[in-house]
Amino acid sequence: MKQYDIVIIGGGPAGLAAAISAKNAGVSDIMILERDESLGGILNQCIHNGFGLHTFKEELTGPEYAARFIAKAQEMEIPYKLGAMVLSVSPEKVITYMNKQEGLVQISAKAIILAMGCRERPRGALNIPGFRPAGIYSAGTAQRLMNIEGYSVGKEVVILGSGDIGLIMARRMTLEGANVKVVAELMPYSGGLKRNIVQCLNDFNIPLKLSHTVVGIDGEKRITGVTIAEVDANRQPIPGTEIHYDCDTLLLSCGLIPENELTREIGVEMNRVTSGPNVDDKLQTGVEGVFACGNVLHVHDLVDHVSSEAALAGENAAAYVLAKAETESAHKVTLKAENGVRYTVPQTIDVANMRDSVTVRFRVADIYHNRSIAVYYGDKKVMSRKKRVLAPGEMEQVLLKKDSFKDYPDITEITIRTEEA
């Protein structure tokens, strides 16, 4: 069985950034396994701009952002396989994949970086009543059909869910001549980025109906219309508020789910809030030498954050391979999310062996105005940052410095919470 130093599962933005930084850190024996026919992952179909403001200080489209990382990986001669579908990963780090050229292959790795990304919540998970006619797509499927495969998808469109892909597709379909009638959002706020609401809906006068959901789908062969209704505080439809829209297309943009079937198989501890694995400050999962980054770890809103997180995973995987040292956690501290903070990534920090600083990323549970984000070391508040607005759709972060733990030698828990400012 061929052994690699590092095998990276997924050749999207996370996998590419991880590979580049692992190689920069001194490991050359790398293999990226990508199931699609090209590197770049979901960025290939995200043809809108707004990528790279943090990483490159300029505004790029998705394919352009991906191309920079692909060019870098190719220039550094990092090996990769396309059309290679990973079927299983064992706790002993044996990876089984399949492709057209080699058939079924088993390889082993000293370290594995999980970078499989996420997928969209499908209709079946949404409990929408009605027939199952043609014309109902997840927003990302419609995006791929339009932007890569060249289909028009639909003319009269209703969108359920105001996630970023749904918003982007509202604009995209409008530009291609479709009539996007309404975007209905179950929650009382949008899960999408503000700039997407401004530029994708407001610019084209597309109404966003918050606290609304689809309660009926008409049409047997092809969708002919949908009925939406307002929902109450318990997200139950309110009788009498139904509105009918004739349409030939319904797009669903109702959340993203990290794609962790392989991760579960390895047997690492999973997080019920992120649907990704629990990781330490090195982005290492519960299984030694298995790292995770990008949307498979937790769903990001910005690819720039994916790239920086993945670079860290790559560097740490390289350090693990080269040194094979200090895998035992010397002083493990657990991060606790409470009072409006839904989760943190990482979930633990080894304060004895941490870098000079660790970025802790998290999301809040609701829209909050004028609250502060507070960090407690044990019972002691060590940091508080006032925020005018916090929203579930926008990931937050705090930076914890190694120096700051000097006065807390016995700390076992760090709490991150929102507080009334």
Place this chain on the structure above:
Amino acid sequence: METKNLTCIGCPMGCALTVTIDGDEITVTGNTCTVGANYAKKEVTNPTRVVTSSVRVCGAAIARVSVKTATDIPKNKIFDCMAEIREITVNAPVSIGDVIIEDCAGTGVKVVATKNVAAK
């Protein structure tokens, strides 16, 4: 005096901006950097957008190559620009930055490819 509320789109912060227009005097508050102030001033005087779309590509493994206006164009020219983009077919190979339309909808702005597409 007129007041407008805008959301800054300069970066993911999405600052809530308040623009006060008093004759030629435009005051912006709520911004956390100069991008916000410049955006708000522009948005109330000369709003512009970068248009991204895709055009048909022949002789490649994929059916469309993504494109964008090389710089932002006046907001009211978006649909004129799209009408021209929709008429275009190119042949593979295409490289990022290749000019697809020299002057889109009389704006003087080029439309360029944003994806490398190899010939099949």
